[in-house]
Structures are given as structure tokens and as C-alpha cells.
Amino acid sequence: MEKIGVVGAGIVGLAVARELATRGAEVTVLEKEHRVAAHQTGHNSGVVHAGIYYPPGSLKARLCREGVALLKEYCARHALPYEEVGKLVVASTGAERPLLRALAERARANGVPGIAELDGLGLREIEPHAVGVGAIHSPHTAIADFPAIARRLALDVAELGGSVRLAHPVKAIRESARGVQVLAARRRFTFDRLVVCAGLGTDAVAAMAGRPGEVRIVPFRGEYYALAGAARDLVRGLIYPVPDPRYPFLGVHLTRRVDGEVLVGPNAVLALAYEGYTWRNVRNVRQIAGWPGTLRMARHHWRTGVKEVYGSLAKRSFLKAARRYVPELGADDLRRTEGGVRAQAVARDGALVDDFAVDVHGRVVLVRNAPSPAATSSLAIARHISGIVPALVR
Numbered sequence: 001m002e003k004i005g006v007v008g009a010g011i012v013g014l015a016v017a018r019e020l021a022t023r024g025a026e027v028t029v030l031e032k033e034h035r036v037a038a039h040q041t042g043h044n045s046g047v048v049h050a051g052i053y054y055p056p057g058s059l060k061a062r063l064c065r066e067g068v069a070l071l072k073e074y075c076a077r078h079a080l081p082y083e084e085v086g087k088l089v090v091a092s093t094g095a096e097r098p099l100l101r102a103l104a105e106r107a108r109a110n111g112v113p114g115i116a117e118l119d120g121l122g123l124r125e126i127e128p129h130a131v132g133v134g135a136i137h138s139p140h141t142a143i144a145d146f147p148a149i150a151r152r153l154a155l156d157v158a159e160l161g162g163s164v165r166l167a168h169p170v171k172a173i174r175e176s177a178r179g180v181q182v183l184a185a186r187r188r189f190t191f192d193r194l195v196v197c198a199g200l201g202t203d204a205v206a207a208m209a210g211r212p213g214e215v216r217i218v219p220f221r222g223e224y225y226a227l228a229g230a231a232r233d234l235v236r237g238l239i240y241p242v243p244d245p246r247y248p249f250l251g252v253h254l255t256r257r258v259d260g261e262v263l264v265g266p267n268a269v270l271a272l273a274y275e276g277y278t279w280r281n282v283r284n285v286r287q288i289a290g291w292p293g294t295l296r297m298a299r300h301h302w303r304t305g306v307k308e309v310y311g312s313l314a315k316r317s318f319l320k321a322a323r324r325y326v327p328e329l330g331a332d333d334l335r336r337t338e339g340g341v342r343a344q345a346v347a348r349d350g351a352l353v354d355d356f357a358v359d360v361h362g363r364v365v366l367v368r369n370a371p372s373p374a375a376t377s378s379l380a381i382a383r384h385i386s387g388i389v390p391a392l393v394r
Helices: 011-022 059-077 094-109 120-126 146-159 199-208 229-234 285-290 292-300 302-313 315-323 374-388
Strands: 003-007 026-030 087-091 116-119 134-138 142-144 163-165 170-176 179-184 187-191 193-196 215-227 238-241 253-256 262-265 334-347 357-361 364-369
Touching: 003 011, 003 179, 003 187, 011 026, 011 146, 011 193, 011 374, 026 146, 026 187, 059 142, 059 146, 059 374, 087 094, 087 120, 094 116, 094 134, 116 120, 120 134, 146 163, 170 199, 179 193, 193 199, 199 215, 199 334, 199 364, 215 229, 215 292, 215 315, 229 262, 262 315, 262 334, 285 292, 292 334, 315 334, 334 364, 357 374, 364 374
Parallel strands: 003 026, 003 193, 026 163, 087 238, 193 364
Antiparallel strands: 087 134, 116 134, 170 179, 179 187, 215 262, 215 334, 238 253, 253 262, 357 364
């Protein structure tokens, strides 16, 4: 039986561990935190993306569509929340209509079911309090509880004979012809192969493995407000803007969650620490700024960066963005709530890496880039990773 180590107990790492255990491997998950889903998995908005945005033929597009089907079935099997509340992508001006039309064509090319193009009156039949000149409606876009899914995946790993070792930060990795030795929490583990799904900690673990690579993680903080009281009733499902095609971020949107909360956000502010959930945390500023791609990215996109920082500091910026689509909202309807940090891979030339990226180096598999829709795609990503390493297939 092959022994496989997985670094990271977010939803992607746990899905990979479960898939490998299902295929007959003896799996050990190493997680530095005291709980699963502590970072990106536990700080996202809970949207199960349908595959509207991604270039046809890309890994994101394919794994998103596969992942939706797998995730829906998994949630049904384990009685986990999964609600198809639907999504509107709204054009607020006539100038956005060509982008909206292209987005609808892309969604159909990706096989997203039920896509409909609506005018201003049609969108109000879906979201009575929303306004715009047009929209595309994705009726099967859903919401789920990703931390709960991650906890269930961890139980699956244990039931399949594997283990999830919390509070086991990886300190050193040594690869040889006979295997991969990993030092974690003062314990030494020996694996036949190691799969790194470390999210915000990817660069540190990759460096330990001697595989720094040609991209680095640059963290972007996403901040949110939540609608208060009766204002929650102004949004039935998900209301999104037409995205800027220059960026992998989707802009400030309104998102209903399975707990009944409605989020407004996120923005995308360059964080100064890999776990930089607040402005006060500047722990990794030297490493982040030291990557040539960070400064090249900043020079190219500084105007957008200034706008995002302003949005971070001014509540009225969030309110203005939200009122563009739901004009009945007022300042008292928004209250600050918990945000998250996205691990965004940036190339040496400053380009934002848009697609999922997985590298194989000898006995080490590195998930270099797994931004949204990674949670949606997690079960499909797991199958993909098990398939690209022949020795893992049973």
C-alpha cells in the first residue's frame, strides 16, 4: 500500500486525501492549524459556481462543471446544505451589454444549464429589488457550507483508514529515491509521495521541498459587509456585477448564504501577510514585496489598487457598489463582518495566474494555484490530481 502525505486540511487537501484513500493509499493529512478549513475554505462566501466565467477548454472550466455535479451529489448523500438559489449577473449600463452577451456565450460553451438573457424587467422577476439594463440568469448556481463539507471529508479520510493530524506544521521536507521525509510537529513521517495543498502557505512548503517555482502566492484580502435586519429580504439569491475581464476577481456582489445572512463584497486589497486578515498584520511584507512579480503587478494595476484601498477604508464605497444593483439599501443596512484572504499566484512578469496550476516534481505534487472556484471544484480537482500521477492510480 502506497503511503501518501497531504499538506493542508482545507477543502482541496481533504478532497485529495479522500480520493487517494478511496483508491487504496494510506493517507496522512498534515495541517498546521488546530481545525480543518481554517483559512480560505472557512472564509469564503459559500457560492457553488456554475462555470459562467471561465475560458472554455480551461482547467477551471472543466473542473468546475465536473465539481458541481460531484459536490451536489456529495451534499445530498451526507445531508449537507446545498441550495440552488440562482445567480444574476447584472449589467448596470448599456456599455456593459456586449460583455454580458459574451459572458452568456461563454457560459453556454461551458455547458452551464439554464442560462437565460434578461432585460431590465425580466431581471426584476427574479430579484424584485434589483435594477439594471439587462442580466444573465443562472438558475442552478447554488450555495453550500464549505467548512461543513470539509469536516465531512475529514471524517471520510478517517473512515477509509487515513488520518488528519491537526497542529502539525511542516518544518522540513527531504526527497530521496526511496521516498519523501517530512518533519512536522517534531515528528518524522516517511511517504512514498507528498501532495501539497497548502493554499496561503504554498510558497513556504514549496521552498522546503526545493521547488520554489516561477510563480509566487500574493495574498489579497477580501473584506465584507453583511446586510442587517429587514434589508436581508431585499436579496433572494446572488447578484453579481459584470466582471472586469482584466482580473480574476468578480467585484463587489450580494450573496445569500445558507445561514440566511446576505454578504456584500468582497473587495480585493493587497494584503501584507499571507494570513493578513487585518491591516495590522504586516508579517510577510518583505517576502511578498521581494517577489519581482509583485512590484510589476503593482506598477501595472496601481490605479485599481488605490480604488480597492479606498473601498477598504470607506464604508460608503461598499454602499455605492451595492446600491448600483439594489438602490433601496442605506448606510444603516450594512455592518462590517469577517473577511478572508485569497491565495493568488503571480508570475515573475507580474501576470495574475488565472487557471488552476498543478506541478509534479519527482515524488512531490504541488498545487500552485487554486483560487475560486476551487471549493466548488474540490472533488474534481482531487480526481484530476490522482489521475496525473500514474503511481497513485489503483
